[in-house]
Amino acid sequence: MPAIVVAAVVLSLFALGYVFYSRYITERVYGLDAAFVTPAHSLQDGLDFVPTNKHVLFGHHFTSVAGAAPIVGPAIAVFWGWGPALAWIVLGTIFAAGVHDSGSIAVSVRHKAKNIGTLAGEVVTLRARTLFLCIIFFLLTLVNAVFAVVIGNLFVANPGAVIPIFVEIPIAIAIGQYIYRTRSPALIPSILGVICLYLLIWVGALYPIDITPLAENLGFDRPRDLWVIIMFVYTFIASRLPVWLLLQPRDYINSHQLFIALGVILLGILVGMSTIVAPLVNEVPEGSPSIFPFLFITIACGAISGFHSLVASGTTSKQLDKETDARYVGYMGALGEGSLALGSVLAVTAGVVATRADWDALYADFATASGGATGNFVAGVAEFANNLGIPLDLATIFAAVVVISFAATTMDTGVRLQRYVVQEISEIAGIDVLRRNLTLASLVAVVIPLILALMPGGGEAGYTFGVLWQLFGTTNQLTAGLALTVIALWVLRRGRNPLAVLVPLTFLLVMTSWALIINLVRFVEQGEWVLATLDAVIFVLAMWLIVEAFSAISHARAEGARAPADAGARGRLGEGVADRDGRPPETDAEASARRHTRGGRGRR
């Protein structure tokens, strides 16, 4: 099957999803109102709360949600065949991710742009706030662990990428300093930074850095482990630096790389007319994880990702000019993420090898498939770049540099966030020393995922990457489940039909719980006690979420049965919080009326 045909079909389905389903969701289910005064207007401060053009906001939103995770999951999941992987990406994106992302923005906008964790505490129960923090703690731990392993694997497989990646750090700092100190336009220096980075690929190819001998001398069984330690030392230091010094200029360089990588994939497929050699449905070896439920937790980002609710409710909702813009910004952002996942599937099924036999060797079993997934993506993108005339060895390093850059940025911000979460949990638990000491909190944020990434066990290769990835996918889906619960309650209490939210919510909770149980039994049988404990804790969180969701939804339905269907139904969801001046809250209808009487957009 020509890859370009598959790409065209998937992108057409995404377009149909946007035109029809997103309209149904935002108009009929969420009842978004263009005249509603959004927090960007009512709390306008020019700092965080700023009414922003929807195209501008989409740029901010999309670059915050797109990166390495929608690449890795699909690259593993084609183990079951490209058909099921793409089917979940398409269905998940249209019927779950779009609903989740636009809904997270909408529900936050109706609650003074509060973030999803705070809303969980207000809308579901106070306990749900603690649940949220626990889920986020495990999510960030697993994010940092899996991306450290991804980077370690890529450095070992592509020693030519070491120089470009590590020299990128001083380049980014120099660019940041230059722009910050001289107040110069950022575009040209950042483009020069990208050019320098790509010139360094050539240097990296000439002088590859293989640390295998050093790792062996230091007594490491796997050279990857040394890279993992180096990456955590780096992130510990990087996360303590001011954002503008390293993270910001590297983000700028990465934003160029995102467009370059997407362009290379699309053009490479078009020019090379690559054909998918992988099977539509793969006959996996006996004993492999089954499609149900594991496909649905292997692809989280790219189909639905709970992390998006953090971006949607944390920053995007504060800048939404009109409530109806949630459709464009949120749903389109989900489609963008789905398109990245599509690119990943095509790279590992059409780009990576030329024959079915070669592909079968790469995806011989789940451990091989998951361990080599990122490498396969790199090889696939390299092949697409090669179609455009770039020598294969340089193209391979280029693709590795792109993935490592994104993964390193993710680790940097992940550790930053984790130390805040550690401090917050410490406060709840009454551990003062951890709450007050930033260095100690950062150490906890680094050491726990480091241990997880280095853990022995699970055979000679250690814990297979796929297992860690599945646990990450599970916690990500639980975060999405929590956000969907908040959205469903909001929809229900407004007297609207929440079915479109409840279906993906139920599906996710069933799949994650099912996978957790299967894995728990397996870990216990194999004596993998660390993983069994981790799995059990996440399972308890999942059960907790199910109980909270079921209880809150039942309660809301009972309330709805007692009272006549009231489209406004305000005051029960935290929407009725007095504003900054202490004025009593206004209802949706009042706010809407005020906007209409003012005319215009209601800017204060």
Next chain:
Amino acid sequence: MSWAGHRVVLVRGWDRSTGGAGCCTPADGAAVLGPPHQHGAGLPTAEAQRSADVYRALCERFPGLDVTVVDSGNWAWLGPAVYRDARRSGRGRLPSLREAARATTPGCLVVDGQVVLDGRSPMPSDAVAAVARVGDASRWHGTRPVAAASGHAPQ
């Protein structure tokens, strides 16, 4: 005087970006923990606060004026938008491109495709004066943009 049809772009400071380019990773602690005053993460710097003051001053002084706040990293929107505005204001292709590139300066102020203040985030009074100056020079009125009203690009 009506400000409809005109656009002022206020570019965020280097330390106050709202976008990222990792994956699902809002660098802002507020995304997870709530407002900065509750946990101390992501508190605005003095410069960010001044940029906010500029925004509020512009909205107050010029009601109805479209003030767009953008990250300097959002070049995919910033470049074409400023270029388009500059062309509409009667500038040539090359000067418009130059303005589009200049508009990626953190903390700068762009009026109808013309960078009127760059460098550190301006004082609110300077920003208001700069916008008013461009408005006066090009005699903003009705809904016509600068060059259409004045016949030449503002200097």
